Amino acid sequence: MADVRITATKNGPYKVEGPIDLFYEGQRLPAKSPAFLCRCGASSTKPFCDGTHSRIGFTAAAELFPDSKE
Numbered sequence: 369m370a371d372v373r374i375t376a377t378k379n380g381p382y383k384v385e386g387p388i389d390l391f392y393e394g395q396r397l398p399a400k401s402p403a404f405l406c407r408c409g410a411s412s413t414k415p416f417c418d419g420t421h422s423r424i425g426f427t428a429a430a431e432l433f434p435d436s437k438e
């Protein structure tokens with residue numbers, strides 16, 4: 369079983385659980401588990417989610433293509 373679990377939350381960020389090392393342009397970012405990573409592209413604290421997805425009405429692709437759900 370994998371040590372890291374990544375969950376695409378419903379119309380929200382990726383929830384990353386487990387021991388992770390997160391880097392941006394070669395610089396290590398402070399990250400604790402769970403980490404919530406933006407997938408809507410609108411966060412002002414990228415790569416982290418800041419809740420903007422709710423305000424902009426982000427809809428995840430999985431909602432548009434139900435067959436892609438697990």
Ligand code: FES
Nearest residue numbers: 406407408417421
């Ligand atoms: S997923 Fe939350 S701000 Fe982008």
